[in-house]
Amino acid sequence: MDCEFVPSVCSYCGTGCGVLFEVIDGRINRTLPLKSHPVNQGKLCIKGWNLHEYINSYMRLKGPLVRENGRLEKATWDEAVNQAARRFTRIKEEHGPDSIGVLVSAKITNEENYLAQKFTRAVIGTNNVDHCARL
Amino acid sequence: MTVKRIAFVQELLKFMGLEGRLHLEWISSAEAQKYVDVVTKFTEKIRNMGPNPLRAINEMKKAG
Amino acid sequence: MDMVKAAKELLLQDKVDIFLGYRKLDGHQIPHGFTKAHVDDLDQLEISLNRYPLEKIACDLAQKDPALKIGILARDCSQRALNLLYTWDQLNPENIETLTVNCCPSPLSTHGDCSYLTPKPTGDYKKAHGVDYNDSPKDFLANHDSGERLSRWMYEFQKCIKCYGCRNVCPVCFCKECSLEHPNLVEPGVLPAEVPIFHLIRATHMAGRCIDCGLCEDACPAHIPLRMLYREVNDAVSDIFGYVPGDHIEKSPFSIIGKTVELTPAPMDV
Numbered sequence: 001m002d003c004e005f006v007p008s009v010c011s012y013c014g015t016g017c018g019v020l021f022e023v024i025d026g027r028i029n030r031t032l033p034l035k036s037h038p039v040n041q042g043k044l045c046i047k048g049w050n051l052h053e054y055i056n057s058y059m060r061l062k063g064p065l066v067r068e069n070g071r072l073e074k075a076t077w078d079e080a081v082n083q084a085a086r087r088f089t090r091i092k093e094e095h096g097p098d099s100i101g102v103l104v105s106a107k108i109t110n111e112e113n114y115l116a117q118k119f120t121r122a123v124i125g126t127n128n129v130d131h132c133a134r135l
Numbered sequence: 136m137t138v139k140r141i142a143f144v145q146e147l148l149k150f151m152g153l154e155g156r157l158h159l160e161w162i163s164s165a166e167a168q169k170y171v172d173v174v175t176k177f178t179e180k181i182r183n184m185g186p187n188p189l190r191a192i193n194e195m196k197k198a199g
Numbered sequence: 200m201d202m203v204k205a206a207k208e209l210l211l212q213d214k215v216d217i218f219l220g221y222r223k224l225d226g227h228q229i230p231h232g233f234t235k236a237h238v239d240d241l242d243q244l245e246i247s248l249n250r251y252p253l254e255k256i257a258c259d260l261a262q263k264d265p266a267l268k269i270g271i272l273a274r275d276c277s278q279r280a281l282n283l284l285y286t287w288d289q290l291n292p293e294n295i296e297t298l299t300v301n302c303c304p305s306p307l308s309t310h311g312d313c314s315y316l317t318p319k320p321t322g323d324y325k326k327a328h329g330v331d332y333n334d335s336p337k338d339f340l341a342n343h344d345s346g347e348r349l350s351r352w353m354y355e356f357q358k359c360i361k362c363y364g365c366r367n368v369c370p371v372c373f374c375k376e377c378s379l380e381h382p383n384l385v386e387p388g389v390l391p392a393e394v395p396i397f398h399l400i401r402a403t404h405m406a407g408r409c410i411d412c413g414l415c416e417d418a419c420p421a422h423i424p425l426r427m428l429y430r431e432v433n434d435a436v437s438d439i440f441g442y443v444p445g446d447h448i449e450k451s452p453f454s455i456i457g458k459t460v461e462l463t464p465a466p467m468d469v
Contacts, residue, residue: 001264003217003232003256007225020229022256029259032368033418035249036227042249043420046362138462139440139452143406145465146435150340151395152349159464176467188346189395192353 001025007034012047014106014132015039019051028052092124101128155184203244205298206270210235215270215296219256221247230256246272246300252370252414254280258289268294274302276412279445280370283410286448289373319416329354330424332416336431352428356394358421365401365415365425371408371444378404398428405429406436407451410444 003024010017018037022030031051035042054060064080065072075083091099102120104113113131120129141159148154158177162170209215210233218233222240228247233240254277257269271277278297284290319332330339330351343351366372366379378400379385385397409429416426436442439462440452 001217001232001260001267002234003219003260005224005229005231007227007229018227020251022259024259024263030256032251033364034227034229035251035417040420042417044362044364044418045360045420049362049364049367136453138464140403141464142439142462143435144403146439147399147402147432149345150336150348150431150435151352151399152343152345152347154345155468158467160467161464173467180467188349189353192350 005032007037010044010048010051011107012051017044017048019044019048021052028055088124097125098128100124100126101130104129104131106132153187153189156181156187202246202272202298202300203241206233206241206244206272207238209270209296209298210238210241215268217260217267218270218272219253220272220298221245221249221251232256232260244272250274250276250412250414250417252280252368252412253277254284254290254370255368255373257295258284258373261290261294265291266294268296270296270298273297273299276302276410277370279410280412281445282448283371283408283445284373286450287371287373287454292448325422330427332424332427334424334427336427336434339427339431353394355421355423356398357391358423359392359394359397360421361390361392361397362420364418364420368414368418370412370414371410398423402428402432405432407440407442407453408444409433 001024003022006021006023008019008021010019017040018034020032020034021028022032029052031044031049033040033042033044033048040048064075064077066075066080066083067073088100100120102116102124104116108116117129120126138159141157145154145157148157160169160173162173206218206220210218213235216234218241219230220233220241221228222231222243222245223229224231228245228249230247230251230253231240233244253271253273257271260267260269271281273281278299281290281292281295281297285292285295321331321333325331328351339348363379366377379397380387384400385393409432411426411430411433413426415429416424419425433444436444436452442449442452444451
C-alpha cells in the first residue's frame with residue numbers, strides 16, 4: 001500500500017489556503033490543513049476540509065459535453081469549442097455584444113485572467129467582465 | 136449508564152455556569168407520591184433560579 | 200541518525216509494510232508513508248515541529264487493509280491516541296510498531312520536539328472577556344462565578360464558524376455517524392452554530408476519549424480554547440470514574456454497561 005501527502009492550494013475561494021491531500025494508492029482520501037502555510041496557519045473552513053469530496057465525486061465533469069436535442073452528449077474539445085464559438089457569434093449578431101457577460105475565476109493565473117478580459121473586450125466587444133475575487 | 140452520563144453532564148454544565156438545571160432521580164411506577172414530591176421540588180427550584188440565562192443571551196443576539 | 204536506521208530496519212526486516220513519519224517537501228514539513236520499495240527516502244525522515252494526526256492516517260490505512268503492518272513515529276500524545284484506538288478496536292496493536300520520539304518535556308526528558316513547549320499567548324481582550332488558553336479548569340471554576348463562566352464561554356463559542364475542524368483533525372474521532380451531523384441535534388446549513396449545544400455535544404462525546412493532544416485547538420480558526428474545555432472534561436471523568444483516556448489499554452467507563460462504577464444520583468440541592 002502506498003500513502004503519500006501532496007501539498008496544494010484550496011480551490012474554492014480566492015484566499016488560497018494551503019491544504020494537504022492524503023493520497024492512498026493514488027486516490028485522495030482526506031484533506032488536512034497545511035500547518036506551515038503562511039496564509040491559513042493550519043486552519044481551514046468547512047469547504048476546505050471537504051475538498052477531497054468533489055475530486056472523487058461521480059458527478060464531476062471530466063470532458064466537454066454538448067447539448068444536442070435537449071440532451072448532454074460527450075464531445076471532443078474541437079466540437080465543443082466550435083459549437084460555443086458559433087453560438088456566441090449568433091447571440092452577438094442577434095442581440096448585440098452587451099447580451100454576453102464573462103465571469104472569471106480566482107483560481108486561474110493572472111495571465112489567463114488578462115486573456116479572458118481581453119477576449120471579452122476585444123473579441124466579444126463588451127465591458128461585462130467580472131471576477132469572483134472582487135467579492 | 137444513565138447515572139454515569141448524568142453525573143458527567145452535571146459536572147460539564149457546572150463548568151459552563153449552568154449548574155443545578157439537571158437532575159436525575161430513580162422513581163418506580165409504584166412511587167406516585169415520590170414522583171409528585173420530586174417534580175414539585177424541582178419545579179420550585181427552577182422557578183427560584185429564574186429563566187434560563189441562555190434564553191436572554193439568544194434574544195440579545197437576535198436583537199443584534 | 201539512529202531514528203533513520205531504526206525505521207529502515209523496521210521496513211527492511213518486514214516488521215512493517217509502511218512507516219508513517221515526516222519529511223520536507225517544497226519547504227513544508229509534511230507526513231509521508233515510507234515504504235520498502237523506496238527505503239532510501241527515509242534519509243529525509245524528520246521529526247516535524249508541525250504535528251499531524253498520524254494515528255488517524257494509520258486508521259485510514261487499516262480501514263483499507265486490516266492486515267497492513269504500520270510503523271509510526273510516535274510522540275507522547277500519539278502513544279495515548281494509539282492506546283485509545285486499541286481500546287476501541289480501531290487499530291490492532293499487533294499490527295502497529297512505534298518509534299518513540301521526545302515530546303513534551305518532563306523531569307526525565309528535558310528535550311522536546313512538540314509545538315507546545317512555549318505556552319500559547321492569550322490576548323488582553325480574550326483574558327478580560329473570554330477564556331485564557333493556559334488557565335487550568337480548576338482555577339477557572341474557582342475564580343469566576345456561574346454567570347461569568349457562562350458569558351465567557353458564550354463569548355468563545357459564538358465565534359464558531361462550524362468548520363468541523365476540531366472533529367476532522369481529532370485522532371480519536373472515528374465514528375462513522377457523527378452526532379454533530381445529526382439534523383435533529385445540529386441543524387444543517389445554519390450559521391452561526393447553535394451555541395453552546397454544538398460544543399457541548401462534542402465535549403460530551405470527548406468524555407473518556409480526549410487524549411489532550413491539542414490538535415483541535417490548533418485547527419480552530421476561531422481560536423476557541425478547546426484544549427482547556429476538554430481538559431475539564433478529562434478532569435471530570437477522572438474525578439468521577441478514575442479513568443484517564445489513553446493512559447493504558449482499558450475500556451472507557453462509558454462503554455461498559457453494568458456495575459463497574461457505583462454511583463448514585465446526586466441529591467437535589469435547593
